[in-house]
Amino acid sequence: MLNFALVGCGRIAPRHAGNLASGKILNAKLVAVCDIKEERAKAFGEKYKVPWFLDMHDMMRKMKDKIDVVNILTPSGDHAQHAVDLAFYGKHIVVEKPMALTLSDADKMIEACDRFGIRLFVVKQNRFNLPVVKLREALLENRFGKMVMGTVRVRWSRDQAYYDQDPWRGKWEHDGGVLSNQAIHHVDLLQWMMGDVESVFAKSATRLVNIEAEDTAVVVLKFKSGALGIIEATTATRPKDLEGSISILGEKGTVEIGGFAVNEMKVWNFVDNQKGDEGVLTHFKQNPPDVYGFGHTEYLNNVVHSILENKAALVDGLGGRKSLELVSAIYESIETGREVTINFMPEKCRLGLKRLGK
Numbered sequence: 001m002l003n004f005a006l007v008g009c010g011r012i013a014p015r016h017a018g019n020l021a022s023g024k025i026l027n028a029k030l031v032a033v034c035d036i037k038e039e040r041a042k043a044f045g046e047k048y049k050v051p052w053f054l055d056m057h058d059m060m061r062k063m064k065d066k067i068d069v070v071n072i073l074t075p076s077g078d079h080a081q082h083a084v085d086l087a088f089y090g091k092h093i094v095v096e097k098p099m100a101l102t103l104s105d106a107d108k109m110i111e112a113c114d115r116f117g118i119r120l121f122v123v124k125q126n127r128f129n130l131p132v133v134k135l136r137e138a139l140l141e142n143r144f145g146k147m148v149m150g151t152v153r154v155r156w157s158r159d160q161a162y163y164d165q166d167p168w169r170g171k172w173e174h175d176g177g178v179l180s181n182q183a184i185h186h187v188d189l190l191q192w193m194m195g196d197v198e199s200v201f202a203k204s205a206t207r208l209v210n211i212e213a214e215d216t217a218v219v220v221l222k223f224k225s226g227a228l229g230i231i232e233a234t235t236a237t238r239p240k241d242l243e244g245s246i247s248i249l250g251e252k253g254t255v256e257i258g259g260f261a262v263n264e265m266k267v268w269n270f271v272d273n274q275k276g277d278e279g280v281l282t283h284f285k286q287n288p289p290d291v292y293g294f295g296h297t298e299y300l301n302n303v304v305h306s307i308l309e310n311k312a313a314l315v316d317g318l319g320g321r322k323s324l325e326l327v328s329a330i331y332e333s334i335e336t337g338r339e340v341t342i343n344f345m346p347e348k349c350r351l352g353l354k355r356l357g358k
């Protein structure tokens with residue numbers, strides 16, 4: 001049995017608390033929560049019937065023999081400092097996406113966890129959506145042949161009130177824009193399916209809200225395989241969310257997963273049909289409950305399984321770093337107006353840094 005504690009009781013926290021407290025995650029339970037905002041910590045503690053704290057160090061010290069894993073659910077710009085501070089207590093760490101906002105912060109987190117002999121897991125729950133798992137299976141079976149093109153589309157709706165609800169949202173220092181916050185899931189999926197990226201060229205705009213970072217971006221990618229890719233990402237879709245999708249095109253097949261959160265199989269066409277292909281569209285046609293996708297339950301199950309069985313996690317610190325590297329390269333291209341190759345040294349990318357000149 002693994003005992004989990006949460007740091008941060010905000011919007012995403014019910015996904016973690018609800019799963020851990022309900023018994024949906026085998027061999028796991030919630031034992032403590034913490035938030036610097038008393039009303040949030042207290043409300044969570046009372047709802048899930050666990051001790052609540054206002055300071056994570058206080059929680060880690062008082063509960064040190066009871067906690068095995070701590071989940072960092074704080075604003076993105078704080079993940080790195082919180083992970084490095086928490087690593088000291090020697091408990092495994094789950095951190096929400098994006099793991100950090102700069103590659104050097106991501107490296108510090110990985111190093112700290114290595115130094116204290118603990119595991120680091122980065123939340124990428126969409127990898128566990130059933131149609132996504134099915135697509136990955138087809139890729140591993142080499143059903144696509146030569147890869148041609150991969151496209152992801154994030155057409156979501158976030159209005160000014162969404163950004164204004166917390167001071168960290170949309171700020172370069174704490175969050176970034178649609179690429180680093182919302183589309184990082186899709187960036188991760190695109191790279192997972194299409195393989196490593198050679199270069200990116202991107203443009204961004206802030207169209208419908210007043211925030212520092214972008215609400216809209218387009219990216220052209222070249223993969224190391226020679227295939228091409230497109231990322232289309234916006235939180236300026238109005239009046240409501242339209243889609244979160246991925247299309248993979250290869251010499252011998254085409255798959256498209258759509259819905260709001262990459263969880264509805266739309267197209268499953270292969271030159272060489274296999275047994276079971278005819279049922280794929282029916283079996284994977286399901287509507288998502290909301291834009292976060294289905295996967296936190298499966299994601300947390302994977303964390304528990306990896307720890308208890310000492311198996312590799314689907315997304316560890318290095319896996320989380322990979323999508324951050326790609327997003328950072330995209331921001332670098334936006335700032336420089338140039339195509340950026342990977343690996344690269346960020347020079348202009350503003351994500352995670354104080355605004356230039358301020």
Ligand SMILES: NC(=O)c1ccc[n+]([C@@H]2O[C@H](COP(=O)([O-])OP(=O)(O)OC[C@H]3O[C@@H](n4cnc5c(N)ncnc54)[C@H](O)[C@@H]3O)[C@@H](O)[C@H]2O)c1
Pocket residue numbers: 007008009010011012013034035036037040054055056073074075076078096097098123125166181292
């Ligand atoms: N996986 C997903 O699909 C998904 C969805 C939403 C958010 N997220 C990520 O989760 C993180 C949190 O997002 P959110 O929307 O829940 O934000 P939020 O602002 O609603 O919640 C963050 C909470 O952390 C608390 N906090 C800040 N500093 C703290 C500290 N030192 N100790 C304890 N608590 C502290 C805040 O008071 C707040 O309640 C972000 O990184 C975001 O990108 C992931």
